[in-house]
Amino acid sequence: MNMMIQNNISALKAFSNKILVSSNNVANALSDDFKANRAYNVEGKNGQVKTSISPTQASAPLVEDPVKNxxxxxxxxxxxxxxxxxxxxxxxxxxxxxxxxxxxxxxTTGTLLDTIG
Known part of the structure; x- marks a missing residue:
């Protein structure tokens, strides 16, 4: 049972990482030349969940630079x-x-301990 909880805890960390990556992308959405990252949850050692982060290669729109004439x-x-x-x-x-x-x-663990104790 302990291994299952460790897997759930690793998944909690992985989903937190995905939210952090997405939040960073949103925070930089108006930054010129910013390339968004993608976070993927993948299975790691012993069934635990890990986050793999990679930059996107998609090009962004080109616009005329208003600072330069x-x-x-x-x-x-x-x-x-x-x-x-x-x-x-x-x-x-x-x-x-x-x-x-x-x-x-x-x-469940608390209930078992209450029953035993």
């Missing part, structure tokens, strides 16, 4: 706010599901 272009951020919202909702749901399992384990 020479017609040069600058690249905007490639962050998609709608995609980030979906990622955050999915991560929140995964976090809540693993928190419920951990809470149920804690309550």
């Amino acid at each position: 020479d017609g040069s272009l600058k690249e905007l951020s490639n962050t998609d706010i709608a995609e980030e919202m979906i990622n955050q909702v999915l991560s929140q749901n995964g976090f809540e599901a693993n928190a419920k399992v951990t809470q149920a384990y804690d309550e």
Whole structure:
């Protein structure tokens, strides 16, 4: 049973990491030349969950640079706010599901100890 709880705790950390990466993407959505990152939860050692983070390669829109009057272009951020919202909702749901399992384990253990003691 202990291994299962360790797996749930690793999943809680992994979903937290996914939310942090998505939050960073949203915070930098208006930064020129910002490349968003993607976080993927993958199975690690002994069934635990790890987060793999990689930059996206998608190009962002090019717009005329208003600071320079020479017609040069600058690249905007490639962050998609709608995609980030979906990622955050999915991560929140995964976090809540693993928190419920951990809470149920804690309550069950407490009940067993009350019965024995």
